[in-house]
Amino acid sequence: MTNILSDSAYVVESLPELWFGLVMISLGVYLLLDGFDFGLGMLFVEADETERERMLAAFGPLWKANEVWLVLFGTVLFAGFPAVYANILSRHYLLVFAILLALGLRGLGSKLREEHDDDQWVRFWDACFVVGSTTAPFLLGVFVASWVLGEPSALAVAPIVVGITVVALSIVLGAAFLGIKTRGTLRERVVRRGRAAIAVYVGLFALTAVVLFVRYPELQPVLQSIPTAAMVLATLVFAMLGVGTTSNGYYHGAFLSAAGLAAVFVLFISTLLYPAVDPAAGLSITDAVVSPLSLNLTAVFAVVFLPIIGFYFVFLYTLFSGPASPETSYSSH
């Protein structure tokens, strides 16, 4: 134990790199889990009242826990690379608050529509729910791309393309989630939308790669490398699996394919960033990481608590598995 709390060396030599990995994994888990919710929120727009209640019954017990991954991502970044946290949040000041506003609208919309049995009231909060669920993934994509590409301004071509790509990915995820949480005509329609979204997503993923290749010459070696080729291939395979499994009614397979698409996407983003953590400030992992004692301690907590958190989520998703029905939900009080 003495050397774990040593102030002279990292407990594992590559701990800074591992911590960078944890930052990106937290971001990935967040985009995956809240992607279900964002996609659900966008597909909400064409559902009728009964379908909406069923969708919210699937959303209700899980979204709060999903959103906590954003906080986890933020604090893991802060704990390991405080200068990066400070830099990227203050650089994109208004964008960050716009994301928080979108998330707030989404959360309140879903909760408050239940509070008052009045058409106008319900329509208003439903609109907030849909607008929040659409703008949040878009702005998150813009933010992540501006950070990773070292763009000083979010109003650039590449971040906006990535933003739209994340929106498409979220629709794929939302459809895959609803594929296992609903039945009947709602499921059929949602899954149809999901298949279309997969095609759009693959197109946008390719467009992103082209835009990056053209506008960021320094990324050309990475984009031409074998890992990138493998990730493009993996995206195609997961896309085909997603389309194929839904056609055969194997919805759990579609769910896993969608998760695969999201994982590959975040891996792709991570390879663009590595070994920098904040390209705009010229900070690499080694420049920005906290001192050994601090990171060792934080890592010990992570090793203890991440498996527990994993267990919570397996438990939560198992407890609320199966088709969601509004009758058994809390909204009946």
Place this chain on the structure above:
Amino acid sequence: MHASRTIVATDPTLTAVITELGPLLAFLTPELASRIQFGWTITIHIIFAALSVGLAPFLVYFTVQEVRTGENRYARLRKFWTKIFAVGFIMGTVTGIPMGFMFGTNFAAFSTTAGEMIGGPLSFEAKMAFMLEAVFLGVLLFGRERVSDGFYALSSFLVALGAWLSAFWILVVNSWMQTPRGYEVVMEDGVPIAQLTDPMAAFFNPRFPWMYVHMQNAAIISVTLVIAGIAAYFVWKNRESKVWRTALQVTVVVLLVSSAFQAAHGDMYGRHVAETQPHKFAAMEAHYETGQADLHLIAIPTDLEAITDPRADNLYTISIPQLASFLASGGDPTAEVTGLNDFEYESPPVAWVFWSFRIMVGLGFWFIGLGAWGTYRLWRGGLYDDERYLQALMLSSPLGFVALITGWYVAEIGRQPWIIQDVLTTADGVSPPLSSTEATLTLVAFVIGYLLLFGVFLYVLKRILDEEADRHTVGIEEDDRPDTPGVIADD
């Protein structure tokens, strides 16, 4: 590229657009706008945070009593307060998430300097507390039919534990900013970085135990007053209500014990502040000239200026001579208390600290009185028929939060001009590239947004109360069918 920890620049394109559009918005400095924004958001957020912390033990108590006795009244109380807990919790997360990000957006220089000291605790909070709360709140709200009674009770306990752990780590961070320990400042690329040298000394710094006990107890007092006020309302409407008589009995006793404890603890806490942050102590007493200090029990401003700039000569005070000296030194009435004029740095905004302190302490004594009055009535009988007492409880129900918020003002505004005591000033902690326009724009948005949120919360609270009032009139309340012991009744 040049590696640097200094903050580079905000988004130039957006900033240009905003600056072009909004010179009208630029009436506050970025520092002042950021401080007001953080202060305002915490003012609203702390109500919900304290609601979770203070309600948690009551929920555990009601649930345990329900399982143990099988009595319907506990089930009713558990269900009613779980609803309010859930709304409060959701409001707490919606209002709280932006605050963590504000460390980076508005106080980037502070985050860079203090990152090693506070980033860890904040990530522990997310991993240990947020996850626990968020996951098991899902079970509490949606899982009644999916889990056993015992597990359901356990879930309420775990959510409560999450609320208390969350407060633990947040106060580790805040107390470190008041009495920083276990660090060493090193310069990296011209930026001061507080490096962690001793985690235990940093986490359990001298302020931490004082703050944690005072804050958690303040949350309990605030929630006790809310429960007591609502119970008084329903008992006042229906003397025979067993459910709300139970709630009233429990809360008047808890109120007396917790507020008496708070007063005794606060007295010792004050002495600790005098030792560790003398300028804050001086601001609490508006003590400008070094020398013996009197304690102003009651201060009444004699003119308008006294409100914004309280000083001994423009206040009508009822004071105990030399008591502040006595308290600060732990027994010596002639001890010298350093006045605000004799510090090397500027004073905190004295009026805020001075008046907030008086509001907090004044309310604290009122709560002891309320608790004593109620406990006496409970003992001698007539608690449910004392109209005046029930009305006093109803009117006092939000006052615990007022005391808690003003207490925070004393702690936080009293620390100024420092963001980390003696290490970094707030002016140096603000994000360097932040413009007045951007900061003011988000400040305005937060003021409007959080007011709306708070309004929504009050609206939902009123609906829950109306629903409960309806139960009274149709008589579900007095449904005294025998309950099955050990089974949690369901809606």
